[in-house]
Amino acid sequence: MDAAAGFAAHNYSIHLLEAEDEPLRLLQNILDVHSRVGDRVDGTLFASVLAGAPWPSSLLQDVIAYVQDLELGGLSERSFVLLSRENPPRFLPLLLERLQQVWHREIAEGKEPPNLYMEPPQPREEPYGSYMADAAGEALELGLIAASRPEIGSIAFGVLKRWQELNHIGDKVGPFSGAGTQWTQYEIENLGYMWGLIAALMFHVPGAVRWCAEQPAALLGELPETDAGEVLLLSAWVLHIAAAAGAKDIYETARARLERAGGISTTWLGQPEPGTPGEDGDWNIVFEGELAAPTAEELFHLVDRGGVEPGDPVMLALDALLEDPVMRPGDGSILAATLVAIGRSLVSTADDASSLG
Numbered sequence: 001m002d003a004a005a006g007f008a009a010h011n012y013s014i015h016l017l018e019a020e021d022e023p024l025r026l027l028q029n030i031l032d033v034h035s036r037v038g039d040r041v042d043g044t045l046f047a048s049v050l051a052g053a054p055w056p057s058s059l060l061q062d063v064i065a066y067v068q069d070l071e072l073g074g075l076s077e078r079s080f081v082l083l084s085r086e087n088p089p090r091f092l093p094l095l096l097e098r099l100q101q102v103w104h105r106e107i108a109e110g111k112e113p114p115n116l117y118m119e120p121p122q123p124r125e126e127p128y129g130s131y132m133a134d135a136a137g138e139a140l141e142l143g144l145i146a147a148s149r150p151e152i153g154s155i156a157f158g159v160l161k162r163w164q165e166l167n168h169i170g171d172k173v174g175p176f177s178g179a180g181t182q183w184t185q186y187e188i189e190n191l192g193y194m195w196g197l198i199a200a201l202m203f204h205v206p207g208a209v210r211w212c213a214e215q216p217a218a219l220l221g222e223l224p225e226t227d228a229g230e231v232l233l234l235s236a237w238v239l240h241i242a243a244a245a246g247a248k249d250i251y252e253t254a255r256a257r258l259e260r261a262g263g264i265s266t267t268w269l270g271q272p273e274p275g276t277p278g279e280d281g282d283w284n285i286v287f288e289g290e291l292a293a294p295t296a297e298e299l300f301h302l303v304d305r306g307g308v309e310p311g312d313p314v315m316l317a318l319d320a321l322l323e324d325p326v327m328r329p330g331d332g333s334i335l336a337a338t339l340v341a342i343g344r345s346l347v348s349t350a351d352d353a354s355s356l357g
Contacts, residue, residue: 076125077102078322085318092314096148099141106159107145107152113138113163128321135186136169136194140317143201146208147314153205160198164215170195171218188223188230192216192237193274193325196335199241200313203342209245213238217250220257227261229283236264236272243296244339246346251296259293266290270302271333274325296343303340308333310341 080095102122105111114122116138128137142160146153164171170191173184199212217238223231235258242251258264268277268286277285294302311334325331 078124078126078128081128081318081321085315085322088315092148096145099145100149103141103145103156103159107155113159113166115166117167130320130322130324131186132190132194132324133321135183136191137321138163138167139169139194139198140201140321143198144314144317146205147201147317150204153202153208157202157205157208157211160202161211169215171215173219173222185230187219188234190275190324190326191219192234192241193332193335194320196237196241196244196339197313197316197320199244200335200338200342201317203244203346209241209342209346210247210250213241213245213247213250216241217254220254225257225260229286230276232258232261232264233272233275233277233286235261236269239269239294239296239299240272240336240339243299244343244346246343248296255293255295263291263293266292266294266302267306269294269299270306270336271308272336273329273332274335275332276326278329300340300343303336306333306337308337310338311335313338 077095077098080091080098083091084095100107102124106113114120127134133140139160142156142163146156146160149156168174170187195212195215199209202208202212216234220231220234220238223234235254238254239251239258242248242254264286265288267289269292277283292298311331313335316331316335316338319325319328319331
């Protein structure tokens with residue numbers, strides 16, 4: 001018996017890796033033989049190895065498609081987010097393809113988005129990891145789709161608006177998500193940032209930035225007049241989003257409320273954190289130094305003075321899915337600078353359109 005026949009009898013096969021099709025055939029054989037342990041494979045590690053030498057660059061997508069055909073576990077949406085964060089050029093397109101599969105019924109077929117209080121969400125293999133993702137992962141996914149596929153951005157925005165009508169994430173006081181008063185506390189402290197992030201992801205979609213400002217502004221309108229720090233921080237994020245949208249009416253309503261409460265630190269306004277300040281909730285940084293309720297132009301100036309450069313909202317969204325933004329305080333300053341850049345770009349675009357008219 002020759003060696004080839006002997007190996008084949010024991011689940012072995014011979015592959016010449018230099019041949020064009022052999023790397024894929026080898027991995028397909030391995031996946032076929034070991035599919036019974038597929039649920040114990042670290043999909044993130046598996047895909048990251050395939051993205052490097054000695055495997056050809058064209059191999060990755062075919063192998064991942066084969067993994068999905070076999071219905072193996074391990075390559076979850078969370079895996080693709082982790083991989084996209086580390087290697088965006090290779091993995092972000094794969095993440096977006098997966099998200100479009102998740103939302104295919106709503107985007108391509110016009111089906112109703114899930115009502116999270118009446119039915120389960122679309123199936124995902126494992127949780128992303130952050131409480132913000134548990135609360136609003138669907139909105140972040142639609143924002144990522146809109147940011148990366150401008151040609152369907154308006155459709156994704158329409159799905160998001162209907163999703164919000166059904167679920168009311170961060171626009172109303174109440175026991176939404178089944179968490180009672182704890183939910184209201186969370187949305188006041190954290191979801192102003194989330195709506196700012198969605199606005200940044202969808203800034204090229206007509207009307208989206210203003211609509212995103214309207215969501216936390218509606219929540220603010222339901223809260224009693226108070227100088228509680230959490231409410232003032234929500235007001236500050238409404239200012240940032242409304243300024244980016246050029247929504248003067250929303251901005252002035254929130255600014256007047258902040259003014260009646262005595263304002264907050266100009267340092268904080270220029271470099272806000274995503275939520276409750278500091279790991280220990282040190283409110284001194286919000287109420288120390290010069291306090292203000294700035295105009296939109298003054299707010300832009302405060303952010304400029306902070307010296308933080310605009311960032312990529314897609315990367316910020318990936319971070320928010322994996323870890324609560326409050327644990328990444330610097331992301332707030334990056335988003336504020338990004339919203340300022342968006343506000344200026346929208347003003348410039350409107351001016352150009354006016355001159356053409």
